Amino acid sequence: MPYTKEAPQQIASEEELRARIPGWGADLDRKDRPAVPREQSLTTGAHWEFPDRQPEKARRERSVEHRFLPPVFGTTVPLKGLSGGIRRLAYARYSEGRAAHWLLLILGDRVDAVESHVASLATRRPDEPITQSGVVSELSHDGLRSRFGRGRADVKHVWLDPVLVVGPWLMAGGLVFALGRTVVRALR
Numbered sequence: 001m002p003y004t005k006e007a008p009q010q011i012a013s014e015e016e017l018r019a020r021i022p023g024w025g026a027d028l029d030r031k032d033r034p035a036v037p038r039e040q041s042l043t044t045g046a047h048w049e050f051p052d053r054q055p056e057k058a059r060r061e062r063s064v065e066h067r068f069l070p071p072v073f074g075t076t077v078p079l080k081g082l083s084g085g086i087r088r089l090a091y092a093r094y095s096e097g098r099a100a101h102w103l104l105l106i107l108g109d110r111v112d113a114v115e116s117h118v119a120s121l122a123t124r125r126p127d128e129p130i131t132q133s134g135v136v137s138e139l140s141h142d143g144l145r146s147r148f149g150r151g152r153a154d155v156k157h158v159w160l161d162p163v164l165v166v167g168p169w170l171m172a173g174g175l176v177f178a179l180g181r182t183v184v185r186a187l188r
Contacts, residue, residue: 061091063101083112117168129169135162 017024027033051071058078062069079087090104120127130136146152 061088063091063096064094065096081112081115083108083115086111129165135165 012020014025014028053069054072056069058075060069060073060075061079078084086104086108090101090108094101094104096102117127
């Protein structure tokens with residue numbers, strides 16, 4: 001029920017399913033279930049059938065399959081900016097069974113990473129791509145020696161790591177340089 005947009009429609013009755021599928025409904029009768037004695041002695045101490053719901057103070061994204069949020073949910077990172085808009089679109093338009101849903105969520109994560117890097121440039125301590133990426137530790141803590149002769153799978157793409165880590169920063173630096181040069185020429 002909570003995984004569909006509308007209430008499911010009964011396709012066949014229990015008698016039709018029993019006649020069509022051998023063994024269907026074998027555990028419906030509690031006396032035929034092997035775990036019944038244990039289930040009867042199991043006391044959880046819960047005073048509810050369904051737990052009280054956590055209040056929803058801000059709008060939360062939920063898949064189109066779900067009618068409501070679970071009783072307790074996380075609220076640690078609210079959606080923001082362009083990445084939040086992309087994630088909202090993924091939840092509002094596409095089912096979890098569609099590739100578009102997951103690809104939009106991945107795109108939202110990538111956009112969020114770019115937004116975070118750009119936002120860090122406006123702080124007093126911006127990101128440092130060389131020291132924070134672990135490149136320095138490759139030279140000082142036997143990083144290079146541990147990669148070779150040990151059958152590690154990541155050796156195949158080790159040449160690509162510096163390009164992926166430093167490349168965007170070089171591109172951003174080139175863009176800022178070109179923009180600055182254009183502004184200086186325009187002011188002359």
